[in-house]
Amino acid sequence: MMGLAYLVAFGAYLVVSSLIIIYAVTCARRKNRSSVLWGISAALAMFLIPFWDWLPTLLSHKYHCATEAGVWIYKTPEQWMSENPGVIETLTDNSSKYEYPNWPQETWREIKITSINQRIGYFKKDHLRTSEEGEIFINTWKWQTSLLDKKTGEVLAKIITFTSGNEGYIGGMHSLKFWLIQDRCSGYQEDWQKYKDVVSKLRGKAN
Missing domain, CATH: 1.20.5 (Single alpha-helices involved in coiled-coils or other helix-helix interfaces)
Structure with missing residues (x-):
């Protein structure tokens, strides 16, 4: 309709x-x-x-994807497991008890974290490594997700990506300007997915 x-x-x-x-x-x-x-x-x-904003939005999305987007691996799952021997067997994957995205959340050093299990969680903005998130230019949005070891406070990995035209204009009716919509930056999403797949080993019960 x-x-x-x-x-x-x-x-x-x-x-x-x-x-x-x-x-x-x-x-x-x-x-x-x-x-x-x-x-x-x-x-x-x-x-x-x-x-009027179609070309600036398109160029902004392409520019930020080319210059700022990517995946940063600070500690591989293998390194984490070698530093935490025997911990995997004690972890319970929240996906086995809760339906995503209704996983339990907790506050860690004033950061709201979505818990994957007792040790690993993720949050949408990297407060530990200063970075702005949200609308950064006309209809261009920056998104950042980090995986955190809640016990040590270490950021294990993070991803920065950009979308455009998905919210925030014309009263939030993003579909009204559907030609502005650009999906997440391509070219490295596979690396992030591979990392998450390996991290599933840290969940006790893999997806």
Whole structure:
């Protein structure tokens, strides 16, 4: 139903834009001005009303993905296990008791952590290594997730990625400007997934 409403709205906007362009061309001819210039100017103005932020958003997403996104491994699962012999057998995976994302949360040094098990948890912003998260430019959003050893306070790994157009504008109705939506940065998500798969060994009961 919403899709039909969007089609109707865009159709109406195209009709209105066409009428305005025709009117601009007609006025230009009456005033002996360049009808081409007036027509192009009117068309550009009508295009920029809804799409003015499309190109800046696209370029911003590509730039930040290329310069800031990535996966940082501070301690491999093998290193963690060698430093904590026999601990794996004592851990209970919360996914065996709770349905994601309703895993238990706790506060660790004023940081809200989602617990994977008794030792490992994750949080969405790396408070230990200063980094801003949220909207950083027009419709461009930065997301950061870190895995933490709650006993030692060590950050085992983190991922930084970016999306665009997913929230925060036009009253939060992100689907209204669906052309701005860019998914998480590509090229390294596989590395993060592989790390998480290995970390599942630290959960007592792997997914």
